[in-house]
Amino acid sequence: LGTVPTPVLVQPLGLRLNRCEFIKGPGERRLPQKSSPRFLSDLRSVTYKADRSAHRKFGKQIQRRQLDLPEYAASFVNYKALKKLIKQLSATPTIPAQSSAGAAQNVPEAQAALRANKEVFFFRLEREIEKVNTFYLQKEAEFSLRLKTLVDKKRVIQSRTVPSSKAPANFVALFEGFQQFDGDLNKLQQFVEINETAMSKILKKWDKTSKSRMKELYLHRAVEVQPCFNRDVLRDLSDRATTARLELEAWAEGENIQFDAARPVDRAVTFQPFGADEEDLDLQILQSATAGNLQTLREWTAKLQSSPDARERATRTFLAAINEFSDDVLAVLLESGLVDIYAEDDINERNCLHEAAISGRGFVFKSGLVAGVDISRSDVYGRLPLHYACIHGRVEMVKDLLAAGPHTVDAMDHDNFTPLIHSIVKGQLACAEQLLHNNARIDPASESDHIPLNLACQHGSLPIVEMLLERRAQLLPDAEGLYPQHMVARASQSPQLLMMLKQHGADLNQKDKLYQWTPLFHAASEGCVDCLRALLELGVDADVVDEKGLAAMYYAAWEGHLECMLLLWSHRNNSHPPQKPFDILNGLRLQEAGHLAGSHMEDATTTLESTEIVDGIPDLSLPPPIIPLRRYGHNFLDKKVFIQILFDTGNSGSIIFDQAGRHPAARLTISSKLSDLIPRTIMLPIQEDSRLISFQVDNLETFAVDFEIFPTFGSKVIAKTVALPTVFRAEISSTGSCCLPLFDPRLRSIGQLRFGFQVIKPYHGDPLEITHFATYWKATSAIDSEHNGLVTGSSLSGDHVQLFVQLTRDRIPVLYPCFTILHHGIELPICHLTYSQFQVIGVEKGVNRLDLFQHLQTRAVDDLAQAHRMLASSFLSLKEVLQHLPIGVNVNLSILYPSAAEEQVLNMVSLADVNSFADTILTVVFDHARVSRDQNPEFMRSVVFTSYNPNICVALNWKQPNYPVLLCNDLGQIRDLTRGNVVPALVETIKELGLVLVADTSDEVEPSGYKEALGAANAMGVAEWAYRMPDGVNGAMKANGILRFNDMIDM
Incomplete structure (x- = not known):
């Protein structure tokens, strides 16, 4: 440098x-x-x-979460409006300083104004709390009913002892129902958490503006007592769902395990089990279908005609068998006249078109279309068959669905994803092309909609971006205030997208609405060297600063991207005064050089202080604890052994489940049986700031570490493993790595946990x-x-x-x-x-x-x-x-x-x-x-x-x-x-x-004569100039x- x-x-x-x-x-x-x-x-x-996301502006965090949780969007705390209200009320005169003239007589009037401000603010805040609480209670009742229904269905199918009851028709849909319940419950938990944070932050802003100390008292007496902020109900729902799912898995594999005591008789569901003959008939049908014996299958389906619920049983088997059996078997089931082709599964609410689009079964798909199955029916996720066809890249199905129902081209699921959005996210170019040919909407209809162009830029899909730009897609900011060029610079490995965007009118010096960052900042901060090089070659301003007055070099240095630092240094603007790397690391503001002087500088400083972000103020609560002063060196080991565990945050990660995405929201608890060690909890996936765990123990011979994985808010163990003392003894080396199997409560291996470790022993001598x-x-x-x-x-x-x-x-x-x-x-x-x-x-x-x-x-x-x-x-x-x-x-x-x-x-x-x-x-x-x-x-x-x-x-x-x-x-x-x-x-x-x-x-290259001059300076005792700092x-x-x-x- x-x-x-x-x-x-x-x-x-x-x-x-x-x-x-x-x-x-x-x-x-x-x-x-x-x-x-x-x-x-x-x-x-x-x-x-x-992880810079922890420091993201909270208002933008809420907007992002509203986009991710569209069903909850209208019920979030209106954080932006409350901030604006505080700003308006802060304009009302408050108590003047004691040194001000006439302060004594103005105090009563100012106090009255402050009380009026307080009543207005807290009236509005209470209405927001009521809104959140009302919505939460509705969702809580909904989730309680859903879980009761799922558990009752589980109890019904578990009561059957014949192996046929374990067919996919009785298990797969129910298991998926529990997984969907877990995902939806996690969304509700996120909704509660972010609203609780919003309450705390807005009260902190009020305290800062009004010079009061209301936050702790109000949180304790008015916020934390609300039902929505009581974690016990959600924890109970999570535990019951986890327990039911584990029992269902055990039952499906032939084990009759109950992880909880049986429910009281008065709450049990009554049902009438099938007779043995009927169960044998189901088993024979499944065996004939699996073997592909069509003649035998016809004979057994003919016998099924006499059963009073033959149509229901045949339909259930048909829906579950779409992705397993051959077309000939499915044709025999349809020919029997027992299958209701219009039927929907009572758990995931999918019809035969949904299942055919997921599994790619063209025969069933054509049969459903010919029979007139409704293509606009949505399943439990709000998805149509067209959504699934786009997700899985079924181009011919997409064509047929669009021809049969062109009105479904812009249908949204519960995540506010249209078929085009799914095609972009999954990289299905041909499907996206068909949707665009059928006039799929390329610009958002409201602020709550995803922007196709931004997502295409984020995923680096060059052909899709080109198609969208040819159709004059607008260059718009998303919920976080990022434009398409920012998405490319931050996440894309296709720098040619920047040139394409520029040719269609994108400003590559455009500042986002989050940190006032240009694309250059995003590329430098994320280490996207190719994008950074492309931006500099396209002539962007390399010396631009953000809202804090910091240049892109600052963030490249912070994140440690050396190649980005070198690129930025080589393209610096030489018209500025010489800029040393020391100045950059100090975060010196480039615009400060000679632009402000005298009274103007004082005015600027005053303005800066008056607009200081109040999120950084300390909590006005209890005084900080007394911390002993560091007087004698640093901490060291006397007799204890220091052990550090290091988790990987790379693409593979330290925790890998055999079934990807099976536990999207979970936490890892690390503990030891030693009584003086406090358990540590890490949210999954593991982030940068939580990848290091340290222990100090007396004896390696007895030190073992338990690793347990729980649902994010639950208390039922999902998986567990243990590192025995032999792992950490480090007989040959003081460092090492370890890979342990993860076991579920039934001791089945369901994944693996990997970590590195370092063992430092106390000094062996005196x-x-x-x-x-x-x-x-x-x-x-x-x-x-x-x-x-x-x-x-x-x-x-x-x-x-x-x-x-x-x-x-x-x-x-x-x-x-x-x-x-x-x-x-x-x-x-x-x-x-x-x-x-x-x-x-x-x-x-x-x-x-x-x-x-x-x-x-x-x-x-x-x-x-x-x-x-x-x-x-x-x-x-x-x-x-x-x-x-x-x-x-x-x-x-x-x-x-x-x-x-x-x-x-x-x-x-x-x-x-x-x-x-x-x-x-x-x-x-x-x-x-x-x-x-x-x-x-x-x-x-x-x-x-x-x-x-x-x-x-x-x-x-x-x-x-x-x-x-x-x-x-x-x-x-x-x-x-x-x-x-x-x-x-x-x-x-x-x-x-x-x-x-x-x-x-x-x-440094020493100038000529340097050594001679230094020698002479040393002789005279004035060599300090050689160590200028x-x-x-x-x-x-x-x-x-x-x-x-x-x-x-x-x-």
């Missing part, structure tokens, strides 16, 4: 580091001839949410006593009145010479800057050599140990850069170097530990595990610290640990509190660092969290191997 000093992040090490190997190698293995910033992270527990050895964090000082916060000073100061440290095969820490050494033409990993072999190679290369020791003792203090160069190839052990290096020289121990990929490529079979590796190095450092203290109690050497490997950083951090641990990164894969929550990409965020910032300028940067890493911190770092 240029040759200017580049910021490096430093952050106290904590719980959020994952085990992904994403770090480039150290020392000479860095990327050559490339000026790229690197990051040093002194890691601490920091909350970072990568740690440094806290009372005798100072930590690198000093005591927190008094309150800073200017910033209204606590100030903590760090003992990180002065110069630190860099030493590259790794282990030999016999576990001796030695100094060498690369993982391998070239010996007689052979690349040998250092970890394959013993210390004596390592010394022999050093002697062959001309290393004189006595001269090195003498130089260190006499000249190292005056020339740290020379000491760094000599020690890099000294072939000395760490113990020897610390013994002979003057106590006044601080050291930066750069630990060389390979990533998994590097370990495999270099075939480092003798590499020590992370725990042993860290313990060995710490033992040398601790022993040296004790010896130094005995020799000179008044002065101790400052030590800093750095590494490019996150696992070794975690281990070094958790094993001791005395020395800081810095994670290095050269921007090779910064996205993984942001996911691991170890490098927040924004300087403002770092400063707010009390973290340190270091600039790594080791890749931008404002806010706390330290610098130079190419000469010296890490310099400011004299005092205030956090």
Whole structure:
């Protein structure tokens, strides 16, 4: 990103580091001839949410949910109207400041006005609560009746003992009915949740505007007591449905299991079971149909004629058999005259045309059309046969259905999806073409409708977008305020869509109505490199800013998309003042440069403060708890073992069910039988901010983890598995991965759960006593009145010479800057050599140990850069170097530990595990610290640990509190660092969290005469100019191997 000093992040090490190997190698293995910033992270527990949807404007969230839940749309809290009402009422004069003239006499009048405002607002709010509550009670009654009907049907078919009752005619539709019930119940639960959030947020806005504290009291006394916000009823419905579904599955497989006690007799459903002869007849018909024996099938259907319910039974069998039996079998059933071809299933409400469109049975479809079956009948999802034909790509059926009923072309199902929308979402180009030829509506009729063009752009369907644009589809924003060009930039892998949209009048600099983002922002934030490149080639404004005054570079850096950052940097507008990467990471507003001055600047600031978004204000409730100040280093392991579990959020995910989509709304509970561990709950699918789970346990031998999956709001276990202690013992390695089967309550495997883990054990030796050895964090000082916060000073100061440290095969820490050494033409990993072999190679290369020791003792203090160069190839052990290096020289121990990929490529079979590796190095450092203290109690050497490997950083951090641990990164894969929550990409965020910032300028090209000038400056004691640091940067890493911190770092 240029040759200017580049910021490096430093952050106290904590719980959020994952085990992904994403770090480039150290020392000479860095990327050559490339000026790229690197990051040093002194890691601490920091909350970072990568999922930006959590920060989406709440008003847009409601609009999005109204679009997703059209049946509920009219009953949501009118959040927008309530916000507008608060804005109107805030214009009424309120209580003036005490310093205002005439304040005393105006107070009664202002208080009366405020009371009037309060009555108006809360009257309107109560009407909104009534609206939500009335709708909820209606839906609750509806769901209770639906569930009772489903359970009664289950009890009826379960009462039959003959195997024929387990045919699809009695099971498939009922099982689907329970699944649909679960989905609809989840929608109601979402409706309740978002309205509850709306109440909380609107009350927070009222408190902010009226300077009152009504939120907590009103929520407790007027909102939470409403039936709609009582979770017990929904939880009971969810549990009963889950139990019934599990029992039905068990029954269908021949097991008579009841997960709950039997219902009371007075509530049981009465029914008359079929006789054995009638059940045998059903069984014979099914067996003949399955075998394709048409003559036998005709004989059995003839016998069925005498049954009083023959027509019902034959029709039920026919509907369920459409997708299983051959056309000849279905023809025999139709010829029998027993099948009511117009009949509908009493659970899913589908007729033969629905089933034929789903299964693609042309014979049944033609028979239904010829017989005049109603093509406009909708099933329980509100879908017509045309919807299913488009979903499954039945082009010929689509043609026939449109010819028979052209009025159905724009029919909507319960999700407000038309056949065209289904064709777009499923990528059925031919079906979409037929619908458009029949004048399907391409523009929304209302705000609650989906926009076909936007969805086509979102799914990257180039031919469908082209057809829609040829028919003059309008360029409209969706419920979130995103235009088609934004959808392409954010989600599409077809950048040519951008050119197509531009040719049809789309403005590629159009700002959305969500964050005032242009398509450039969406492409940069989501890492869509091809779309970003296409936008820049089409000449979009690369320096545009959003509503917060931030450029696209800011969000590319936040999300860690290096290639996007490089593209944006190469297309920056050079007419602006020179812009450093430091400025970008600080979020400096591009428009601030010279546009406002004097009183205009003050007016702008006042306006900005007056329009501040009030969602960010703190809750006016109880005072915050007293938190103890951090005084002595960081958290570390004394006797406990630290275990971190990492879930994958990629396309495959960590939890996979054998039947995809079977449990669309669920939660994962992670617990252990150890009494002092609190269970953790994660909503599924797993999001970025919840993929890491940490435990601290006393003994690995007894530590097991239970993983249980529940319905989102239910308490009945859907699936369960357990990780036994053998998984985490980590005898050979401190990291690993595990794949466990998921079992349902009947111990059937229904999926799998995968995760990675890291185990950090406490330091095996004698740690440094806290009372005798100072930590690198000093005591927190008094309150800073200017910033209204606590100030903590760090003992990180002065110069630190860099030493590259790794282990030999016999576990001796030695100094060498690369993982391998070239010996007689052979690349040998250092970890394959013993210390004596390592010394022999050093002697062959001309290393004189006595001269090195003498130089260190006499000249190292005056020339740290020379000491760094000599020690890099000294072939000395760490113990020897610390013994002979003057106590006044601080050291930066750069630990060389390979990533998994590097370990495999270099075939480092003798590499020590992370725990042993860290313990060995710490033992040398601790022993040296004790010896130094005995020799000179008044002065101790400052030590800093750095590494490019996150696992070794975690281990070094958790094993001791005395020395800081810095994670290095050269921007090779910064996205993984942001996911691991170890490098927040924004300087403002770092400063707010009390973290340190270091600039790594080791890749800068030194100007001619630099070394001579630096030498002269060192001789005169005025070399500070060589370590120039931008404002806010706390330290610098130079190419000469010296890490310099400011004299005092205030956090």
